[in-house]
Amino acid sequence: DADVTQTPRNRITKTGKRIMLECSQTKGHDRMYWYRQDPGLGLQLIYYSFDVKDINKGEISDGYSVSRQAQAKFSLSLESAIPNQTALYFCATSSGELGGGYTFGSGTRLTVV
């Protein structure tokens, strides 16, 4: 099983619909992250959580919300999807150790029509 699992892998939704992307990790790490990637660009941080009771906005949080249900689970919601939220979404986890790396999931490809 993958260390970081994202569901769904692909999703097409209509403008105005609410959608939730889910992420779970088996690394036992406290820290989790949601990133967005637009074609040809680097990843941008949407939200991050350093532990279950800690939620922080990243660079591009408008239009998104998150829920940290447990140490292992971190969900991203689009309350009312719009076409410019069409992108590749990645979840990641890290230990928080200085010098420690991030482990990323395989991504969710979201299309808003």
Added chain:
Amino acid sequence: DAKTTQPPSMDCAEGRAANLPCNHSTISGNEYVYWYRQIHSQGPQYIIHGLKNNETNEMASLIITEDRKSSTLILPHATLRDTAVYYCIVPSGGSNYKLTFGKGTLLTVNP
């Protein structure tokens, strides 16, 4: 985060060493240099990191200049599967660092 500068693209012949440069002239004394790669639309993959000394692991070597203003990621024997975008990242924030991705270098390994 310290600003990093990487060439937008590079080519390498299969079996040869790939040397990917990164400039980070504003790096602070306690900031690490991280390298990640992203193979076409997959999740980024951690490669290596370093602070001052050169580092080597099973994937690559990282050479950091003595003044720490630049570094080079070396893939000793590039294969076609190493074709990817390589990101050099120098995050601030100590143990609370968050990765910020630029556009990276697209390395194309040619047969």
